[in-house]
Amino acid sequence: MPERFLFGTSSKGERIDALRIFDSKGNSAVIIEYGATVQSLVINSKEGPVDTVLGYDSVQGYENGTCYYGTTVGRVANRISNALICIDGEEYSLTRNENGNCHHGGTFGMHDVKWDGSFDGETAVFRCFSPDGEEGFPGNMEAEVRYRLDNGALHMVFRAVVDKPCPVNLTNHCYFNLAGEGTILDHDMRVGADRYTETGAGNIPTGRLIDVEGTPFDFRAMKPIGKDIDCDDPQLIAARGYDHNYCLNGNGFREVAALECRDNGLGMRIITDMPGVQVYSGNFITEEKGKNGTLYGRNSGIALETQFYPDSPNRPEFMDITLRPGEVFSSETVYAFYSL
Ligand code: BGC
Secondary structure (H helix, E strand, O other), X not given: OOEEEEEEEOOOOOEEEEEEEEOOOOOEEEEEOEOOEEEEEEEEEOOEEEEOXXXXXXXXXXXXXXXXXXXXXXXXXXXXXXXXEEEOOEEEXXXXXXXXXXXXXXXXXXXXXXXXXXXXXXXXXXXXXXXXXXXXXXOOEEEEEEEEEEOOEEEEEEXXXXXXXXXXXXXXXXXXXXXXXXXXXXXXXXXXXXXXXXXXXXXXXXXXXXXXXXXXXXXXXXXXXXXXXXXXXXXXXXXXXXXXXXXXXXXXXXXXXXXXXXXXXXXXXXXXXXOXXXXXXXXXXXXXXXXXXXXXXXXXXXXXEEEOOOOHHHOOOOOOOEEOOOOOEEEEEEEEXXXX
């Protein structure tokens, strides 16, 4: 049976609860109201249970953290150049929280606010209201994320509505480590993408899509993440590793990527309806203590953030991600675990 318990208190004095969900195989996930964050995702491997995601033991850890471990990111995940958007001829200035750009929804984006958690049967539901002008975004937004664990798969359904046109790109920012410790450099990864978005200064897309063929970015067949990560490729050098949006092949709800850990035989597929995934190999994780005293550092986890392409609001050649009143943003991503 799902359970709810006190996780802690935010610095604003808000009570932050945790909701734990289970599947019939004894796998479990804990989602906390702060940022509707996946705080733990414990999966049974052949070698025993593994907490497969990075995170903290306390609300303060999440408040002070800079890595977005497991959080829900929005209104617009990834970067908006110059923190400016123009909708129907009207310009809006957003929070410049990274190199003059708007990153992950601004300083107090959806990752950094309390969501209200409740259960709908076995599903944990989190709702949050973002007022008009928050971090510069136009209109009120109501958002919801639903988490369900079924047969080793965490299903996440994102939903949002607005009362003024506003770009929306909600994602989850779990960092995975299928071994539960160490680095992810010897995990194998597959990403079903023929191209990725080239980035320039500030990790902002240049608009060019680069073919992965013959480059260190080719993960169309399973390959250890660390195999080519130190190659002499300007894109890799600038980002200190992978931190790029892959243009996922196909469309609709489909399998797009997989991770595997040979040591304990645990694998995970990602299924999504989104067109892109940010592959971020934890290049800037600085040394710190995470959950249960586990030491984190560079490459301790890999984030696979399903998303619309970065800077879409300023790139007419990318998809228009403006959500308009009367429309519903709705997207589903699944982290489905299996044994090798
Ligand atoms: C970004 C990285 C960033 C990380 C933590 C990722 O989504 O692409 O550049 O360092 O989030 O903020």
